[in-house]
Amino acid sequence: MQIIDTKKFQSDLLGWYDNEKRDLPWRRERDPYRIWVSEIMLQQTKVDTVIPYYERFLTKFPTLDALAEADEEEVLKVWEGLGYYSRARNLHQAVKEVRDEYGGVVPSTEKEIATLKGVGPYTAGAVLSIAYDVPAPAVDGNVMRVLSRIFSIYDDIAKPASRKKFEAITRDLLPEERAGDYTQALMELGAVVCVLRSPACLLCPVAEHCSARKEGVQEFLPVKAKKKPPRSVQLAVGVVQDSSGRYLVEKRPDTGLLAGMWQFPHAEEGIEGLLETGREGWQSLTQIKHVFSHLVWEMDVYQTRHDIQSLTDRQALLTLDELKQKAFPVSHQKIIALLEE
Template identity: 45%
Template sequence: MWDARKIQSFRQTLLDWYDREKRDLPWRRTKDPYKIWVSEIMLQQTQVITVIPYYERFLDWFPTVEKLAEAPEETLLKAWEGLGYYSRVRNMQTAAQQIMTDFKGQFPSDYDSILKLKGIGPYTAGAIASIAFGLPQPAVDGNVMRVMARLFEVDYDIGDPKNRKIFQALMEILIDPERPGDFNQALMDLGTDIEAAKNPRPHESPVRAFSAAYLNGTMAKYPIKLPKKKPRPLRLQAFIIRNAQGDFLLEKNNQNRLLGGFWSFPLIESSTIGQQLDLFEKKDAVILKTASQKELFQKEYGIKAHWSKQTFKTVKHTFSHQKWEIELVEGRLQNQQPSSERQLKWVAEKDFTAYPFATPQKKMLEAYCHQKK
């Protein structure tokens, strides 16, 4: 590790660069821990340019911890619609309720208390503690680990959670105690741009003189990151059913399943005949071993549709663990109503904006409407 003089020189060099080059972002104009928290959760695996309008709308709808704690589920999901990873916003609401109950509505101001909030891990707790409260707590995310790996030629996989403690220890030594929030944000900016995972520009790095990888010509080797497991492919059929009035049949997903709380066209897995997608599967579901998907749908939903012969473009969507290919199937009903315990509703297209739709549903709707024009 470096001596005290070199550490201080590194801090000063990094912060001088940050003062010149830092991006003007909405969450950098405040020390409000609630607003910083919202931004940090949104920025996880989402680009800054995408987050800004979501951030501004979210704070407009839920300007305080109390408003977030009391928000109806569908309003909450609508505010997050399109960002993905919906467990995050559910965890945020649980954490907001914790703040109302355990901290009398005041955001906790020490690291350990922040870390106890639902959905907040060491990185987010460190970011809030350092930026909002000026505490010398590192905020170690993938960007920071990438920079650290190159600075010290760290021969450990940054994708392995157990190796995070190595980078945490480095940051605890390096972090500037006078400006910890700016120090963390400077490393984040450096890691997302000049020292990005793809197409880095190491010759432009303000800290290249400190970087062992740069000085030794090993930038291409670091960071070490082993490939992730590929998402499992899954084939599905989406049933686009309309009644005599032209309304669409929508189903609200089970709370405890993937995309819980969102509305979509009914979906059934088609990669194995008669096996339902886990997203909607019920313990008492009737499995028809030799049935077609249409027969299974009619059995499960208690309706007998008149099927269209029109074909539609396959819809594709990739989650971290699954890669969906969705075939659209169109059907019509006259006066028959579904006889099912599922949470179903007939909804006119003009009213879709009132319902939270996850990205796969938006893609299905777009593909359907495009070919029906």
């Protein structure tokens, strides 16, 4: 691995960041709670997507205590549509733990913050550096892309073992001062200059340090294994409306896919399994294909009118207005939109 002038690399990067950094909502404040929220939302999610959610979330839960006191249903409702819903549930749980175990102050050591639910190696380093200027490495996809090019590293960044290597390199490159700006500068560079396809090397403040650039291989880095295509699941979805016009909905299990979200009842076996009415009682409403990262729902949506005798503790009969207060996955929001017509 090539040797670079670390001090010059740091000052080149920080100087560029000072002039070029984007004006983002979470860069206007240093409240550790707000930094934390932004980092959780930004996991696997684009800045443009996060911004409106971030604003709404902090309007509703302006402080750590406000979030800690909220009901999980409220938290999920604000998160609705953002995806990876366990992030919201874990954040909520972790915030309650900070309130109860740390006097409401987000911990400022690597050991303590890493114990919080949903706070992995990246988020720990990001919050510590950005909120507290603690020189802790925060290695995300941007950082691995930038550093794989700076040092011409051909390790597969999809492998967990690679992250540790980049973490060690990042730690070595971290300045004592301005750790938060440095962390953000590295990610910012990856997000706006050292992008995956057609990186803007001519605009890059650290091009002179870059091995891949010297060798002309920047387009071939980083190396990342392809992922498998998602498997397909056939699903019958039943929209049941009783004689009072209410809809039968159910809350998904507390673990796994879309945990804690609401939905219209599903059956993988076919629509007959949903109700004792048999197949003839159902009227076809629509078909919806919904793609997740690891699976595809092929949904056949049916509708019927039927009075429900008894509800389980995770089921409810709700009007359209009531149902819209609950958090539904995007696939089911499409169904709700149809019912509103």
